[in-house]
Amino acid sequence: MYYSMKTNRDKYTVCKNCVMDTSDSLLKFDENGICDYCQNFNKNIKFQLEDLSKSRHELEQIVKKIKSRKNNKYDCLIGISGGVDSCFLAHFVKKELNLNPLVVHVDTGWNSIESVNNIEKIIDGLNLDLETIVIPWNEMRDLQLAFFKAQHPNLDIPQDHAIFSSLYQYAVKHKIGYILNGGNFSTECIREPLEWAYHASDVRHIKDIHKKYGKIKLNAFPLCDIFTYKIYFRFFKNLKVLQPLNYVDYNKKNAMEQLKNLYGWMKYEHKHYESRFTKFYEGYWLLKKFGYDKRKAHFSSLILTNQMTREEAMEKLDYYPIADDEINNEFNFISQKLDISESKLKLIMQEKNKSFKDYKSSYFIIQFFVKLLRILKLESRLIR
Ligand SMILES: [Zn+2]
Numbered sequence: 173m174y175y176s177m178k179t180n181r182d183k184y185t186v187c188k189n190c191v192m193d194t195s196d197s198l199l200k201f202d203e204n205g206i207c208d209y210c211q212n213f214n215k216n217i218k219f220q221l222e223d224l225s226k227s228r229h230e231l232e233q234i235v236k237k238i239k240s241r242k243n244n245k246y247d248c249l250i251g252i253s254g255g256v257d258s259c260f261l262a263h264f265v266k267k268e269l270n271l272n273p274l275v276v277h278v279d280t281g282w283n284s285i286e287s288v289n290n291i292e293k294i295i296d297g298l299n300l301d302l303e304t305i306v307i308p309w310n311e312m313r314d315l316q317l318a319f320f321k322a323q324h325p326n327l328d329i330p331q332d333h334a335i336f337s338s339l340y341q342y343a344v345k346h347k348i349g350y351i352l353n354g355g356n357f358s359t360e361c362i363r364e365p366l367e368w369a370y371h372a373s374d375v376r377h378i379k380d381i382h383k384k385y386g387k388i389k390l391n392a393f394p395l396c397d398i399f400t401y402k403i404y405f406r407f408f409k410n411l412k413v414l415q416p417l418n419y420v421d422y423n424k425k426n427a428m429e430q431l432k433n434l435y436g437w438m439k440y441e442h443k444h445y446e447s448r449f450t451k452f453y454e455g456y457w458l459l460k461k462f463g464y465d466k467r468k469a470h471f472s473s474l475i476l477t478n479q480m481t482r483e484e485a486m487e488k489l490d491y492y493p494i495a496d497d498e499i500n501n502e503f504n505f506i507s508q509k510l511d512i513s514e515s516k517l518k519l520i521m522q523e524k525n526k527s528f529k530d531y532k533s534s535y536f537i538i539q540f541f542v543k544l545l546r547i548l549k550l551e552s553r554l555i556r
Pocket of ligand 1 (some may be wrong): 187188189190191192206207208209210211
């Protein structure tokens with residue numbers, strides 16, 4: 173594929189170890205030019221990835237506990253998007269941990285051909301049960317358009333929120349005590365700054381934006397506040413959420429190769445691009461309009477875990493992830509699907525950018541809890 177459009181990276185100062193730069197306005201450097209994400213990785217995450225024999229033992233103990241629960245046909249619930257992490261997790265949980273998961277796919281209306289193919293191949297290949305939850309399209313569309321009109325940098329809050337709240341609510345309703353997800357340090361040890369990607373779990377924030385810019389009522393759209401699932405679901409409904417890929421040597425390239433060979437899994441261009449919307453939003457909108465390139469966090473995670481070189485990442489970051497001759501097609505597809513004209517979408521793109529701070533939120537309370545979790549060593553990533 174021919175990438176002709178150059179990104180404008182020269183105005184930022186780049187970390188000397190990873191590829192995060194001052195397009196994250198809160199990025200701090202030490203005297204050697206190393207950013208606070210790298211410092212946090214060295215201090216709080218690296219040792220966990222180096223001591224995998226201990227982790228593997230811990231995971232086996234957890235699996236024993238899961239298996240000892242006999243009250244459900246399924247041992248656990250797994251969400252699947254068709255992306256590498258969730259597909260590999262399904263394989264790992266069934267083949268290596270010998271658990272019987274119920275796989276749930278939340279259809280937000282934006283599945284790519286690759287994601288549909290991948291889900292089908294994994295479910296058939298592993299002989300798993302699949303439940304698909306379809307988000308009502310009129311409400312999904314209305315909330316997404318509200319975020320566009322709000323000039324919000326994180327246009328993926330509606331999709332992300334719909335996915336995880338559907339999974340949590342489903343697990344609680346059907347009394348499945350464990351949710352296993354594909355989250356992992358290996359490809360996500362650097363979390364994008366909140367300036368680029370504000371919490372998708374803040375219902376107060378979602379409601380404020382929808383109240384200002386939404387047109388129809390959200391009746392069936394699943395809303396689940398961070399406090400509900402972190403406190404009520406955890407302590408009163410006994411729902412536990414685990415990330416098994418953090419207990420093993422998870423390597424993205426190897427995982428993709430294995431999935432391809434075993435199940436005919438199809439590769440897609442970049443992390444999260446299994447959603448047509450996310451491809452457009454992260455690959456073009458967010459980068460062109462706000463100057464935020466999420467690949468910097470993704471690549472930096474791979475650099476820190478020795479899965480990519482810094483040079484390789486720098487080379488890729490010089491160009492847009494979507495080729496310029498593809499952009500028109502993407503605009504056309506997205507505006508048709510959202511049922512607004514292409515010219516209206518382009519007008520929205522030209523209007524003034526806003527930040528999550530321009531809307532009501534539970535930012536201070538959530539950050540208080542994040543700090544608490546970090547003090548208790550239950551959260552190792554830097555979230556700010
Ligand atoms: Zn760094």
